[in-house]
Amino acid sequence: MRQLVPGATIDGFTLTEKLPSGGMAALWKASHPDHAETIVVKIPFLDPGADASILIGYEVEEMIHKRLRGTHVPRFIASGDLAHVPYVAMEFVTGTSLAEKAGAAPLPPEEVTRIGIAVATALADLHGQKVVHLDLKPENVILAQRGAVLLDFGLARHAELPDLLGEESSVPMGTSAYISPEQVLGERSDPASDVFALGCILYQLATGEEPFGRPATFAGMKRRLYHAPRRPREANPAIPRWLEAIVMKCLEVDRSRRYADADQLAFDLKHPDQVPLPKFERAGAASWWQKFAAMFRRPDDSQLVGPASTGRRSAGPSIVLVAVDLASGVDPLADEVRSETARLLAARPDSRLACLTVLKTEIIGETKLADETGRSIYLKRLVALRDWARLLQLPDDRVSFHVLEAVSAADAILRYAEQNRVGHIVVGARSSSAFRRHLGSVSTKVVAEARCSVSVVRLADGRDEEAAG
Amino acid sequence: MRIAVLSDIHANREAFEAVLEAVRELAPDRIVLLGDIVGYGPDPEFCVEKTAELVDRGALCLLGNHDEAIATGGAGMTPNARTAIEWTRERLAPAHRSFLAGLPLSVEVESLLFVHASADGPAKWHYVKDTDGASRCLAATGAPTVFCGHTHVPAIFYALPNRRPVHFRPLDNVAAPLSALRRHVVVAGAVGQPRDGNPAACFALVDTDAATVTMLRTPYDHDATAGKIAAKGLPAWLGMRLKIGR
Structure with missing residues (x-):
């Protein structure tokens, strides 16, 4: 093996400075005449006699990293x-390692939330590229100006590529502090595993403790299937109840009770006031008889972790945004919009709905809602929106309500959809009047500019003529 | 170099023609036919003649067990397969039969070994349908990558020395990588009688520069083929299975 020293070159990359690295590979800062930016070269330790898992991990990383795009991964430049x-x-990504933040935990809830949103957004982007990371931990996240950047794809899995690691080992692959229960059982394909790992990270950031410690044995790792960690607020009472609820939902053993995906997790972190607070059962409340009976009822491990989330993901959009025009009350068009929304939600039982209505303001910056009258207009609209959604019969954790104040309804809808990574927008369209043709309608603009699918709902035969006015 | 690999045509003219049209558009550097030109299907004369034409223009073609059975009889085959072989033999002219009899069992192109069933005794027609079959196939040759057919189910096996190969079911029309560190057994799906649940004809495109293999799917009029199978008095199941891809 060649000598790695400053000034050595590999395939045109000149090594300049050795970076701290783990046991699998050497990391070097490097430069290349064709690239102005600073580069990191990762060289696996492949001495004769090196463990084959290092080789395979490198192979997997190369295969997957070169297929990844976007701001949430380091740009892939070349491989040998x-x-x-x-x-x-x-x-080379400039920023703060999340490991540094974890070292300073407990962090204030606002910072935990901010980091959670950043990492969840990065995960959603990764999962959208059909890749599951499977080794998410603070050391593998850089908090950069452009958002969270995920590193190290040596244990990752691409849904369309062979799992070269999958048949390698019967020992669970991952980091024991963050590994998901289904990974402990050997499953390597579910994006829900990364949501669990992020839950462990958020728990650690909020409390300063790792929820499951760092067990060194298989049996130790398996404990997380049967024993929930103590609640974050028991460790740190300063943690708000909504943040505790979010963290504990990430850490559900049964994947069907975890967040359906990273987008929904980010959504809750962005809208704390919309997070339903569960009633946690008091530990130790079970009688001796219940405990005794439970010993004989212990289900299969595979039953405990529930079905994989992968099937549900392809069934439909995860977050649906419905924009309801309630300026003139619930009219036939609003009814039709509700029916269309119900059909869309039915396709995917773990999808969630954001109901949005826009209060039009005349001038930018005018704070209509600040005064008493404004407040009552806002509340009236919120009540109307909730009433409109009542017939959808959605549980609290599937629906949220948002009254936005904006000059342009279309802009407000578009901005909201982008900020919350909405997967599908439902919006009603009035039949065209001369007035609308001249000014352009809300739905036209939303359809033209949205970055996701849009359903435009119309009434047949101009049944809304009188309602539209 | 890009090579189109066509296996198990099985006298299915409609599937063969649809695949050849797709291959023309891809304009590969080479075409390799992995054998079983005849058997099961209703158009053996057309398929043998078309194959001979391709071979004249530089394609490589191997012997499959059904091609061999035209000369040797269908001992050991299922009743449906044997019925079809007997029916086929009567229809083929001496020229067709001597073309089939002259096909080789394996051929090597650069570092790729092509064989109908398995490199592990090519004339024994072993199936590479699991990791054990793939291990035996690789143990029998020094070639880094082996291409075979015979199972009618697309698969890629990734092997490292002293380890069990990893099985992968490549996605249709999505390029699967080949690893510079590994040896591979690539099992091409069938042109004329797919058995992986997708009735569309399957063939493989290997790109040695990009180090990828893609299982390409070409839909064809399988109802027409099944209709001919019924009209010519071949066993009904042979038509039915084309519709369901089993």
Whole structure:
């Protein structure tokens, strides 16, 4: 193996400075005449006799990293021929390692929330590219100016590529502090595993403790299937109840009770006032008889972790936004919008709905809602929105309500959809009047500019003529 | 180099023609036919003649067990397969039969070994349908990558020395990577009688520069083929299975 010293070159990359690295690979800062930016070159320790898992991890990382795009991963630059000069060259990402933050935990709830939103957004982007990270931990996250950046895809899984690691080992692969219960059982394909790991990280950031410690044995890792960690507020009473609820929902053993995906987790972190607070049962409340009976009722491990989330994901959009025009009350068009929304939600039982209505303001910056009258208009509209949604019969954790104040309803809808990574927008369209043709309608603008699918709901035969006015 | 790999045509003219049209558009550097040109299907003469034409223009073609059975009889085959072989033999002219009899059992192109069933005794027609079959196939040759057919179910096996190969069911029309560190057994799906639940014809495209293999699917009029199978008095199941891809 070649000597790695400053000034050495590999495939045109000149190594400049050794970076701290783990046991699998050496990390070097490097430069290349074709690239102005600073580069990181990752060189696996492949001495003769090295563990084959290092080789396979490198192979997996190269295969997956080069397919990833976007701001939430380091830009892939090049990789060497695996058989001769194995290396991966990537962009050097400037920022703070999340490990540094974890070292300073407990952090204030606002900071935990901010970090949670950033990492959940990065995960949603990764999962959208059909990749599950499977080794999410503070060391593998950089908090950069552009958002959270995820590192190290050596244990990752791409849904369309072979799982070269999958049949390698019967021991669970991952980091014991953050590994999900289904990974402990050997499953390596569910994005829900990354949501669990992020839950562990948020728990740690909020309390300063790792929820499951760092068990060194298989049996120790398996404990998380049967024993929930103590509630974050028991460790740190300063944690708000809504944040505790979010963390505990990430840590559900049964994947069907976890967040359906990282987008929904980010949504809750962005809207704390909309998080339903569960009633946690007091530990130790069970009688000796209940405990005794439970010993004989212990279900299969595979039953405990529930069905994989992958099937549900393809059934429909995760977050649906419905924009309801209630300026003239609930009219036939609003009814039709509700019916369409119900059909969309039925396709995916773990989807959630954001109901939005816009209070139009005349001038930008005018704070209509600040005074007493404004407040009552706002509340009236919120009540009307909740009443409109009542017939959908959605449980609290599937629906949220938002009254926005804006000059342009279309802009407000579009901005909201983008900020919350909405998967599908439902909006009603009035039949076209000369007035609307001249000014352009809300739905037209939403359809033209939305970055997701949009359903435009119309009434047949101009049944809304009188309602539209 | 890009090579189109066509396996198990099985006298299915409609599937063969649809695949050849797709291959023309891809304009590969080479075409390799992995054998079983005949058997099961209603158009053996057309398929043999078309194959001979391709071979004249530089394609490589291997012997499959159904091609061999035209000369040797269908001993050991299922009753449906044997019925079809007997029916086929009567229809083929001496020229067709001598073309089939002259096909080789394996051929090597650069570092790729092509064989109908398995490199592990090519004339024994072993199936590579699991990791054990793939291990035996690789143990029998020094070639880094082996291409075979015979199972009618697309698969790629990724192997490292002293380890069990990893099985992968490649997605249709999505390029699967080949690893520079590994040896591979690539099992191409069937052109003329797919058995993976998708009735569309399957063939493989290997790109040695990009180090990828893609299982490409071409839908064809399988009702027409099934209709011919019924009209020519071949066993009904042979038509039915084309519709369901089993």
